[in-house]
Amino acid sequence: MGRRRRPGGRRRIPRPLLVGGAVVVVVALIAGIAVVGSLVSSLFQTLSARPPAVDTRIVVPDESKAAKAAQQADAGSAEAEAAAWLAAQPTTYWLTPEIDPLDEVWDRVAHLSAEARDQDATLAIAVYGLPDRDCGNHSAGGLDPDAYREWTARIGDALRNASDVRKIVVLEPDSIALGPSCGSMQERAGYLRTAVDNIRGVDTWIYLDGGHSAWHPANEMADLLRSTGLLNDVRGVALNVSNYQDTANEFAYAHRLSDLLGGIHAIIDTSRNGAGPAGSEWCNPRGRLVGAPSGAFGDDVVDTTLWIKPPGESDGECNGGPEAGTWWPDASIELTRESR
Template identity: 35%
Template structure:
């Protein structure tokens, strides 16, 4: 949890910057508000380097960019926890829910501490074993207590199993442990009075509905609020919502009708055909189906299409160039299955050292060495705010 720059200082900087750069912004969508109805989503303290970038932009006379970065960090987004000790994460979680409660806001936690996290790649780390992970989840549960919270549980935990990256043994020991760990977290957190837990699906360009639904069921989605999609990725709101509807429908078909996930339509099925199938096979009301949330933090311009044939591994998910912030977070989506549109990924923080199949050390798309995963990336932050859709500030 970042504390060097206090929220009061950031607010003062934000107000002064916005007054200098965008006096015409009155009436624009308030960056810290969801939609004016119901509870607000929580805005955590920003990355200290974001504040430093704002100060640098103001000193350089780049007031409009400073105002855009200010608006970005003042927008509700998830609070990430992953490498803290149980004692630390309990305290930090409690601090957040208390602060959110004072502000009548709903915090979103992205918990990221599963053993074997990220297949030991850019975001490697996590608990050493199942017992250590369970103790860590227990600490998060104590920190949340009876206050309200949404939990985005372990990005990539189900979409990227140990078996998927060659880290398991012939008996599937680590993959079995992964399901044990995810189920434990669901069973520990979802029963808390005000907590809703969502499980990982990756994104619409990765697993088919037919392959991810069995993983969700094995991971305990029946006992969770539902699932999330597009965390830290770039697929459009339309693609994410459709993918979510298909997954939710397939879960209902399997769990309520004893169907086979292999029979469900997937995201590549023509939509009219998929809807016809849903109408014929899913007769469960939305209130009894698995719900979902989506990540719109960086999807304003959709996915990046790498230059054809340029890279052996283009890493289209890794700091792609010229992407923009997506639609602002909200708890009112207009879809009875979609509980929220969120900014799960912290926009402006790097995905890692992207080499795209080259020897590096520079990212060949950018000509720079990208910051390590989780560090602030000023170049990308400017791209995100300049290409935001909808725009962060009104046109001049």
């Protein structure tokens, strides 16, 4: 028990104890403020901006592969017509270390941000440089862990520099849905954590890979997403990226995931699903069509539809296609045959 106070007198606190106590209190206050500030900052970065929604205007990038193909194709040809039509559509730009390496990626993001500002549009980018990307399949590649940390840090710095531009970031398509097949979920979650920490900021909406409705059952996909430990730090998930599933099925899948995961949101890739899937074929299936444009649909869970995979770019060396990501004139003509 402490000392009893003398009747009629005041208890005197020794000066050293008072000073030391004050220091402890101040240090504790500072530490508490720092913790609260960090939490508030994270929450603000995640929730402050107006979310993407129906009728969202997405930037039309002037350096897309479609735009370059339109300039190089013979005037009046079907190839030129298809490429020009696709080049005019609001579409996600893919940042890859092969095209936008470490010493160039900041400038690329700054240029894209300036385009979005000029067009009064939302910037949409896919970040695609994860170590062991695509597990050695058609889109194999990516950076080593240290280079990936620096590359994503430069992307994040450039995005934060464009504080007046709203940004949608599709983070590492296929990275989570493909994780079990690669046997590297723990490592991938660590890389994704690095990327999220480097990229997030005010008016920056990050969507993790959520696969699609014909890949993992919703319960299984929800477990994979939980295992990353990132759901409180991102807006939601990107569905149907580079795939062909019907939009209605993806909306239902998005709602199921949202119910399982406490209300997360989603965006849906509609760039090539106008004719629906071709069975289980995912690599350059023939007879496909472009789908509903970016910003066409949305609800209380699906923030917006978005052209994420640029139509006209190959899925890989399959069904007659060139290397993954390469412009393929035949595909561009086929996909746009009912639209242009």
